[in-house]
Amino acid sequence: MESKDRIKRLLDYKNLLYQLQSLGFVKVFSDNIADAMGISSSLVRKDFAVFGIVGSQKGGYEIESIIDRINQVLGKNEIEKIIIVGVGRIGQALMQYSKGFREEGIRIIAGFDSDPTKMNGGADIPVFPINELHEFVVENKIKFAIVAVPETAARATIEILKQEKIQGILNFTSLSVKSTDETTISNVDIEHELAQLIYFVNNRK
């Protein structure tokens, strides 16, 4: 299994390559990618080698084929269905946000909330009461969930999702939760992000 940093770079490569494509570029050298991303060309070539992306000494790498291979590695050829639990401001923002996802492969298909006023089964992305979650997850074979409930409900919500055998959780609550063998949990903590940013700005050399 590849490191987190390497996978993150894969996404960054793809962003850069799309931009190059939009400028009409067809091929690119590892050295140019390295400059643009602030890493060494060795690392670019090694990353590519790890995922079987090959170039030629003549013209470097074909942008199209790098992108294709990255998408393949990231599983963009199958669609992953995701639900959002907690349809407050953040949950709603994420629903709207997700429509802007440029790539295929990620689709938020439903929201769940305990508040009946949030229900809106006919909307773009339907919102269901939380007690229908079990049936929905089973019927639609859901593997991924975004948690955006208030902090008071965070622990219980994540517990429910674990019981439902959800395999991947993106957690927007301020409760920091560790992954288990069955469930990979990724915590997005805005307050931590801000605190880190403040530290680095205030401690620049």
Add this chain to the structure above:
Amino acid sequence: MESKDRIKRLLDYKNLLYQLQSLGFVKVFSDNIADAMGISSSLVRKDFAVFGIVGSQKGGYEIESIIDRINQVLGKNEIEKIIIVGVGRIGQALMQYSKGFREEGIRIIAGFDSDPTKMNGGADIPVFPINELHEFVVENKIKFAIVAVPETAARATIEILKQEKIQGILNFTSLSVKSTDETTISNVDIEHELAQLIYFVNNRK
């Protein structure tokens, strides 16, 4: 300057320590912290040593004094004022979210938007038109901004903030922007987070 990972751990230590405090704990051993966080006790002790946190061979470390020192390192004793540029769903969610920040030291004090219907100078967190940004930043000596505009406006918005000498930007647009010597930029890309999560779930050993 300490590494990003070390600073991130500082936040994690603090979360854990608050929880221990709420259970009535007063002291703690590096070994217990290590177990709870899934790292080695050597690393805990080294982190503490780096920031001048000392313990005793008798009872370990005093929780209160660890927290105090971490807050000092993170500059929590001064308040950092932050503005949000772009008051759509995400911006509004962040505004609401920020009220829940448990710690002192981070305060979102205003929003800016080009859409006049978003204006609401008397609200909890006032929203002003974007053309008042310059005056506000100067008057209030703003160093930090959160960018939550639509992607089409992302590049221009960040350019403006750089011109205003904003030193730290938390960027919620899908445009990935690199830091410069003058402006530290931290990109929060939900789509990337999801893509990574999906990769790791689908490629577990």
Add this chain to the structure above:
DNA sequence: TAGATTGTTAATCGATTAACAATC
């Protein structure tokens, strides 16, 4: 004292970079 933990140094591990032969 005996036992256990801190503080710190040395060893290990993993990731990144430099270097260069092979290749076009």
Add this chain to the structure above:
DNA sequence: TAGATTGTTAATCGATTAACAATC
């Protein structure tokens, strides 16, 4: 061919862990 880039190995760098003397 001459020049430049890839693919890959060796070297470097930094972060984490193991080990242990000092200390309570």
